Amino acid sequence: MKKTIKALAIVLALGATLQAIKAYTSETPQLSASVERQKVVELMELRQEIEAKGEMFVPQESALSAKFPEIKNLEDLNEVFIMHTLRYIKAVGADKTLIRIIQQPSVSRFIREEPGI
Known part of the structure; x- marks a missing residue:
C-alpha cells in the first residue's frame, strides 16, 4: 500500500x-530579433516625427502611430522604445552582457548623473 x-x-x-x-x-x-529590430527602427522614426512637428503632432495623423496605439505622449514613447529595445537585446542573446555593463561603476555614474549647479 x-x-x-x-x-x-x-x-x-x-x-x-x-x-x-x-x-x-x-x-x-x-522573441524575433528581426521583428523587434523593425519595431525599434519604427519607434525611432516616430520620435523624429514627433520632434519635427512638436506641438503640431497629432498621433491620429501618423501612420507610425497607428502601429503603436498605446503611445499618447513622449513618456509612452520612451517606455515602449525601452521595452522593445530590451526585447531585441534578449532576442539576440545579449541580455547577460547588458546586465554586466549596467553593473559597471562608470555606467552606474552615467545613469545617475545629474547636472551640477
Whole structure:
C-alpha cells in the first residue's frame, strides 16, 4: 500500500511539473530579433516625427502611430522604445552582457548623473 501511494505521489509530481513547464512555455512568447529590430527602427522614426512637428503632432495623423496605439505622449514613447529595445537585446542573446555593463561603476555614474549647479 505504501509503495502504491509513493508511486502515485511521484506520478502526480511529474505530471504537475510537466504541466507547469508547458504553461510557462506557452506564456513566454518567442522573441524575433528581426521583428523587434523593425519595431525599434519604427519607434525611432516616430520620435523624429514627433520632434519635427512638436506641438503640431497629432498621433491620429501618423501612420507610425497607428502601429503603436498605446503611445499618447513622449513618456509612452520612451517606455515602449525601452521595452522593445530590451526585447531585441534578449532576442539576440545579449541580455547577460547588458546586465554586466549596467553593473559597471562608470555606467552606474552615467545613469545617475545629474547636472551640477
